[in-house]
Amino acid sequence: MTAMNLRKVKIKGTGNYLPKKVLTNFDLEKMIDTNDQWIYERTGIKARRVSSTEGGEFPTDMAEKATWKALEMAGMEPNDIDMILFATCSPDYQLPNCASVLQQKLGMTNNCTALDIQAACTGFVYGTNMANSFIQTGMAKNVLVVGSEMLSTKVDWTDRTSCILFGDGCGVAIYGAADEGESSEILATTLGADGTGAEFFSQPVGGSAEPINHHHLDENLQFMRMKGREMFKVATRTLAESAKKVLTDAGLTMDELDWVVPHQANVRIIETTAKLLGMSLDKWIINIENYGNTSAATVPIAFHEAIMDGRIKRGQTVLFDSFGAGLTYGATLLRY
Ligand code: ACO
Numbered sequence: 085m086t087a088m089n090l091r092k093v094k095i096k097g098t099g100n101y102l103p104k105k106v107l108t109n110f111d112l113e114k115m116i117d118t119n120d121q122w123i124y125e126r127t128g129i130k131a132r133r134v135s136s137t138e139g140g141e142f143p144t145d146m147a148e149k150a151t152w153k154a155l156e157m158a159g160m161e162p163n164d165i166d167m168i169l170f171a172t173c174s175p176d177y178q179l180p181n182c183a184s185v186l187q188q189k190l191g192m193t194n195n196c197t198a199l200d201i202q203a204a205c206t207g208f209v210y211g212t213n214m215a216n217s218f219i220q221t222g223m224a225k226n227v228l229v230v231g232s233e234m235l236s237t238k239v240d241w242t243d244r245t246s247c248i249l250f251g252d253g254c255g256v257a258i259y260g261a262a263d264e265g266e267s268s269e270i271l272a273t274t275l276g277a278d279g280t281g282a283e284f285f286s287q288p289v290g291g292s293a294e295p296i297n298h299h300h301l302d303e304n305l306q307f308m309r310m311k312g313r314e315m316f317k318v319a320t321r322t323l324a325e326s327a328k329k330v331l332t333d334a335g336l337t338m339d340e341l342d343w344v345v346p347h348q349a350n351v352r353i354i355e356t357t358a359k360l361l362g363m364s365l366d367k368w369i370i371n372i373e374n375y376g377n378t379s380a381a382t383v384p385i386a387f388h389e390a391i392m393d394g395r396i397k398r399g400q401t402v403l404f405d406s407f408g409a410g411l412t413y414g415a416t417l418l419r420y
Contacts, residue, residue: 090220091261094268095420097160098388099153100255101146102375103133109248116244123248128351132251132376134236142176143232144185146254151190151228153388154258160226162190165258167197167224169214171207171380173409174234175200186230197224204285205347205408206275207231207380208255212404212416213273215259226260231380238287240307249349251376255384267399272333272417274326281411284314319353322407324360326415334417336401338363341417343396347406348372348382357405369395379408396420 108131109120123129135141147170155162170183177185183198203210208231215227232254239247262269287308290296300306323346331338344367346354351372358365369390378385383404390396402420407413 091222092266092269093216093219093259094262094266094270095257095418096226096260097154097156097158097258098256098384098391099150099157100253100385100388101149102253102385103135103141103146105134105136106131107134107251112248115241116247118244118248126350126352127249128370128372129248129376130373133253135234135252141234141252143172143174143234143254144176144182144189146252147182147186147230147232147256148189150232150254150256151186151230154228154256158258158260160258162192163194165192165196165226165228166194167215167218167227168230169199169201169211169227170230170232171201171203171211172230172232173202173204173207173379174238182230182232203380203408203412204410205349205377205379205382206406206410206412206414207408208383209404209406209414209416210275210412212257212259213275213414216270216273216416219259219261226258228256228258230254230256231382231384233379233381235308235379238308240304242304243307245312246308246310249377251378253375253378253381253385255381255386255388257384257387268419270416270418271336271401272330273415274329274333275414276322276326277410277412278318279410281314281318284311284318284411285309285409316350316353318411319349319407320356320360322411322413323347323353323357323405326413327357327361327403327405330403330415330417336417340401341367341403342400343367343369343390344403344405345369345383345387345390347408348375348386349377
């Protein structure tokens, strides 16, 4: 297929869902040796949400609730979706995948393609860029991309260096072909990974290489482990490089960019990246204060919030920019 007959891809609808339970820094003070001031100054986080373990707020539950909002915005029915790409590193089950569970929860009867993406925090951007390719080439019509995480089950709540950072939540977007003459479209995409940094952020126990056993449980080894300083350096470098690449590929300047929706891992990472790019922070959508790092969900949660409160408007240029364990990274530049 030549570039001549590639379809333009736009966002048709978005949605999000945040668990009801709020866990503040002051709550954490009662659980571990930390304090609100340390957490806020180092990370910009004040609170995070935690899913109910009783059910109703597992990753596919949150995705279902967020998807109904997106479908309403798009004026679509569940069966209008012909592909689900579900980005998560905290799935409901090992098997089946979340995308298939979500398909069933939405009452879909079209047996659409249903695939999970494990690219950690970059998962939603991976899904977006893959959706773009499938729709551009005519292999899919409407793709639901989900970022949904319940990291509260992956966090070692006794490890003060990491548990303060993470939260639960979900954001989604529905992508489809733009109509003739519409200005909304995905302008440029980039994805990458550098496996040499795999050890900086990992959960080595519980997979095939190291099935979980009593020793792991006794020693609290079953949770996520992070080298925060190393992650910080890689994050700022890759976020800045991905941003520059998509802007160059689309032939846009930094000044022509209206909004950046970055992965919300640490507000210091966002500030440092903005500085590296020579941008002021007023174009950056930042909500980490309320939700912490919800991995694959941060970008779509923040994006939907900014649409709903009127900051991001149709016709404006928006950059999704993310990085995560792997180390994965990627960006999407679009005209909303
Ligand atoms: N409360 C109080 N003190 C603490 C806490 C805490 N919660 N955590 C660590 N400290 C202490 C440390 O023990 C250390 O004390 P010491 O100097 O006596 O040894 C001191 O504070 C400084 O610790 P550092 O780890 O050096 O703190 P740093 O400034 O690097 O901040 C942080 C740590 C916030 C984790 C930072 O490195 C960071 O945000 N890194 C990036 C994390 C990231 O991007 N994660 C995303 C991974 S990918 C994904 O998104 C899924």
